[in-house]
Amino acid sequence: MQSGRRMAHVPPECPLAMPEQQLWSRPERATAPGTGPCGISWRRLLVACTTVSLTAAAAREMYQVLKIAGLTVLETAVLVLFVTLFAWIAFSFVNAFIGFVLALSRRAGGLEIDTREPLPSLSCRNAILLPTYNEEPHRVMARLQAIFESVAETGRLAHFDFFVLSDTTDPDIWILEERAFLALRAEVGSDRVFYRHRPKNIGRKSGNIAEWITRFGGRYDHMIVLDADSLMTGDTLVRLAAAMERHPRVGLIQTLPILVNGQTLFARVQQFAGRIYGPLIARGIAWWHGSEGNYWGHNAIIRVRAFADQAGLPLLGGPKPFGGHILSHDFVEAALMRRAGWGVHLAPGLGGSYEECPPSITDYAIRDRRWCQGNLQHLGVLPARGLHWVSRLHLLTGIGSYVTSPLWLLFLTIGMLISLQAQFVRPEYFTGRSLFPQWPAQDPIRAAWVFAGTMAILLIPKFLGYLALLVRPQERRACDGALRAFASVLLEIVVSGLMAPIMMLLQSRAVLEVLMGRDAGWSAQRRDDGSLPRSELLKRYGWPTLFGLCLGGGAYAISVPLFLWMMPVLAGLVLAIPIVALTSDPALGAAVRARGLLQTPEEHAPPAVLARANALTRGAERPDPATAMELLLRERELLGAHMAMLPESGPRRRGEIDVDLVVALAKIEDSVALAEALELLTAKERFAVLNSREALSRLLKKRAGSARAGAPRGEKQAKPRGITAVT
DSSP states (O other): OOOOGGGGTTTOOOOOOOOOOOOSSOOSSSSSSOOOOHHHHHHHHHHHHHHHHHHHHHHHHHHHOOOOOOHHHHHHHHHHHHHHHHHHHHHHHHHHHHHHHHHHHHHHSSSSSTSSSSSOOSSSEEEEEEEEEOOHHHHHHHHHHHHHHHHHHTTTTGGEEEEEOOOOOOOOHHHHHHHHHHHHHHHHOOOOOEEEEOSSSSSHHHHHHHHHHHHHHOSSEEEEOOTTEEEEEEHHHHHHHHHHHOOOEEEEEOOOOOEEEEOOOHHHHHHOOOOOOTHHHHHHHHHHTTTTTOOSSSSEEHHHHHHHHHHHHHOOOTTTTTTSSSSSSSHHHHHHHTTTTOEEEEEETOEEEEOOOSSSHHHHHHHHHHHHHHHHHGTTTTTTTTOOOOHHHHHHHHHHHHHHHHHHHHHHHHHHHHHHHHHHSSSOOOOOOOOOOOOOOOOHHHHHHHHHHHHHHHHHHHHHHHHHHHHHHHHHHTTHHHHHHHHHHHHHHHHHHHHHHHHHHHHHHHHHHHHHHHOOOOOOOOOSSSOOOOOOOHHHHHHHHHHHHHHHHHHHHHHHHHHHTTHHHHHHTTHHHHHHHHHTOOHHHHHHHHHTOSSOHHHOOHHHHHHHHHHHHHHHHOOGGGGGHHHHHHHHHHHHHHHHHHHOOOOOTTOOHHHHHHOOOOOOOOSHHHHHHHOOOOOHHHHHHTTHHHHHHHHHHHHHHHOOOOOTTTGGGOOOOOOOOOO
């Protein structure tokens, strides 16, 4: 139980056990299997048969292209790669088409939560969890305040508590985080907002949530997990909680977050695509997922006890990057809950759920590198016993979303080799006991039709999204009308097409790095400006440019038609540096928006919670992180709150030494004045000091030395004394 001085910042502890799950033994079902909608098996059969039929037809046509004089080894490899990759895009096409039909019929496809009904009453206790890791504190608290006020407007505030779960490791951001939290509590005037900081971010986000469950989870029926950039309306939160009360065998309901606040061209393209095309695919997959849905890690409501009982993640065996903590934890947690019988549902028609997008290809690639490693880790989870086959399919889909990039690259490379072979190598290809050579020959007319069909499968979902927009007058007007919406679709296709080859190479490199054993680490994400200096652009994107030049030179040397056919790929690679620079520029994004392009309904008429969060962010005080320690030592209330929020130090095991703390104490002891001590401490050492009441107290005693020492800052370093031993 906690001491009285900490009660203001966290509620009384109510522990809930969260046992680590065994992947290789089937657990007993915690509940009867949640059932999906009527006819779910027929829905899944329809999706499978349609995907297989499209793939089979494309495979037959591609075989006809290649078989003119029999298949060579390279042509066989191309055929296998083509079938694999076409099946991937055909599967996405089928989901989008189903979603289009559902959109026209005004059906959600997944769990139906009617927003037209009066707001329901609640009897449950819910916790809203906002994990944060080295994020800008004023943004985090602004979003949480907007959510708090939105819930308060529903009249159901008594059923919700709000937690900031900090894993921040930057000492200056940590102090500003606490300062912003105190300001938030004073602003809302409520003790339902809590803050907890972990000294060590073990297990990253999944470990952050698990630690909260084992300390406070027993008090709550449900938890709504957010990301640092998430926003949800009070209406949506109340309806989600009521849906969990109505469906006691449902363990998790995932909403469909809409991208907002895009400033750069890259972010605006992602935002527009997610808003216009995303709902179709979401409705399509929800239609046949049923109660075997997936979890995307945020903007979802979860039954706390079910999650605690069934979703404790094990450490994967072996070294990193495949071993250790599971990075992409959400897919695995959903699979484990479904294994125990709990229903996992997607509610794409609910609305009121928002998130932000990285501002540039660079920032997206940094996040994507971590996701790549996490999804490839799922290779170690796939054989787990008792998983539903749809859950295994989710894991395979996550793996495939990254493996397809090197497969596309391999497909292009082998295609180049076949063309090179036909141009320069003598046709002496005898196989087995055949007396006749096997000539590399293809049917160019049929090949053109195969290419056109493949592009149609890729592009038709985009135009289906546009058609679905046309039948919704309010949203059509919010996108600045049918003509500008159509121009936006064309602009999105062009920009995405230019960026696709760059992303293909970046993802291929990420897969290779994972296979070579390189760990991704975990870095904070930029939110607004994705620009880079010219030297950094050259360093990061010079190699895709060089690769594109080599590929283009080889294609031109083989034949001009091949060069022209590869121009869409070559253009994106050769122009990688200007493409990244332009799409990362907020000024270009603003210019596009000023012309009414890539508009979304949320921009035209921002939801109240979004407008409020943005207004709070703009009006928030933003102290320089470099002054954070000075603020802590100057503001008595902040210092007292920081001391009160530190966890009680437990007994130290013999031989367990915090090296950063020991060195920090030695430097403090060796300093005469406070300014000198602060200058000597590194960021890790300051973090260790901030986690220790004793070390912080010793640092504060240097104030007296600062008053007595009239020498300029740092002068004492000229006469170093022996470092006092620290025990």
